[in-house]
Amino acid sequence: MAVRTHRTQQERSEQTREALLDATIGCLVELGYARTTVQEICLRAGVSRGAQQHHFTTKAELMTAALEHLFARLTRQLREAAVDLPPGPARVTQGIDLLWEAYSGTLSTAAVELWVAARTDPELRETLRPVDRALGHATLELYREAAGVELPEAELETLLLLSVNLVRGLALDAMIGGDAGRRGRLLEEWKATALERYTSASGA
Amino acid sequence: MAVRTHRTQQERSEQTREALLDATIGCLVELGYARTTVQEICLRAGVSRGAQQHHFTTKAELMTAALEHLFARLTRQLREAAVDLPPGPARVTQGIDLLWEAYSGTLSTAAVELWVAARTDPELRETLRPVDRALGHATLELYREAAGVELPEAELETLLLLSVNLVRGLALDAMIGGDAGRRGRLLEEWKATALERYTSASGA
Numbered sequence: 144m145a146v147r148t149h150r151t152q153q154e155r156s157e158q159t160r161e162a163l164l165d166a167t168i169g170c171l172v173e174l175g176y177a178r179t180t181v182q183e184i185c186l187r188a189g190v191s192r193g194a195q196q197h198h199f200t201t202k203a204e205l206m207t208a209a210l211e212h213l214f215a216r217l218t219r220q221l222r223e224a225a226v227d228l229p230p231g232p233a234r235v236t237q238g239i240d241l242l243w244e245a246y247s248g249t250l251s252t253a254a255v256e257l258w259v260a261a262r263t264d265p266e267l268r269e270t271l272r273p274v275d276r277a278l279g280h281a282t283l284e285l286y287r288e289a290a291g292v293e294l295p296e297a298e299l300e301t302l303l304l305l306s307v308n309l310v311r312g313l314a315l316d317a318m319i320g321g322d323a324g325r326r327g328r329l330l331e332e333w334k335a336t337a338l339e340r341y342t343s344a345s346g347a
Numbered sequence: 348m349a350v351r352t353h354r355t356q357q358e359r360s361e362q363t364r365e366a367l368l369d370a371t372i373g374c375l376v377e378l379g380y381a382r383t384t385v386q387e388i389c390l391r392a393g394v395s396r397g398a399q400q401h402h403f404t405t406k407a408e409l410m411t412a413a414l415e416h417l418f419a420r421l422t423r424q425l426r427e428a429a430v431d432l433p434p435g436p437a438r439v440t441q442g443i444d445l446l447w448e449a450y451s452g453t454l455s456t457a458a459v460e461l462w463v464a465a466r467t468d469p470e471l472r473e474t475l476r477p478v479d480r481a482l483g484h485a486t487l488e489l490y491r492e493a494a495g496v497e498l499p500e501a502e503l504e505t506l507l508l509l510s511v512n513l514v515r516g517l518a519l520d521a522m523i524g525g526d527a528g529r530r531g532r533l534l535e536e537w538k539a540t541a542l543e544r545y546t547s548a549s550g551a
Contacts, residue, residue, distance in 0.1 A: 175467035177381030312512030
């Protein structure tokens, strides 16, 4: 019976944590970083300030944990989707589609809010940077696995990072209301170019 | 004498406007949008609230005018630099360098602050969007001129917009403290790829 109670407390604690992180992401996407307050997050999560402070001491900690939380969910989705990727050249173009899906959604919006805020907020930058770096390495690793081993390491990394940065630029374009049809065409053009690089590098 | 006084007043008015816009950009870069207040801008510009309100009624108007101001300066710089671009393939790679210089500086930082803020601030979005769209068209026009006429229109636009979005993604990477060496290598890789597209499209 004591064990049962203990587990329930732990489950509750996890649920509280999850509710706070989901509410943080919701606030970032809807209100933006500047208007996101710990008070509003607690209100949306239905969690008292005391319970929140038990989990996260500062706003910066809460934000950083929210980014990790989002990223973990995204990684899971990408890992599952990557299983269905075909081998060979189609893997390159469908991989770029996956990247775009990943970067054009909630993760990108919430992450851009945090990144931009961190530029002028030393405390947030301090907590965010190591997590951000670790996430960057993990993404690269994930794509390396998903890409298979048909390309030389350096070429794979170049193709991936060019795709990531292009997609990041396009995500910013989407955030500011740029033309969706144009973004679609650019993505197709980039896939064709990436495919050419892939074909010549793999000697296929 | 009346004319002289009139001109001096007009000059003064221009100087006040310029001081307000420069202070706005300085605040955006140093403090970020959220902590940029009209009060702080007036303080930095050495301009009274009354004089400021004579020029700009709302914070959103001031922000939008600052973006136009930055952009006008950037366009001038780019136009001057483009005169020295060599013809042929080197124009493509040096053009990409110019784009990167443009997007990795103050314009990009201030513009990203405004774009991100506009996503969740309807009033700012309302004033910013038409200006942003006009600036986009003007940039495209500028690069069209600078690029010369050796490429089919559609291919030129594709190369330019892929470059712009990649460089925008890289600028975001720089804002969040990504590795500068890696950005440099990616830019070189992109120049090589762009050159190949150029060469095959121009039949050179």
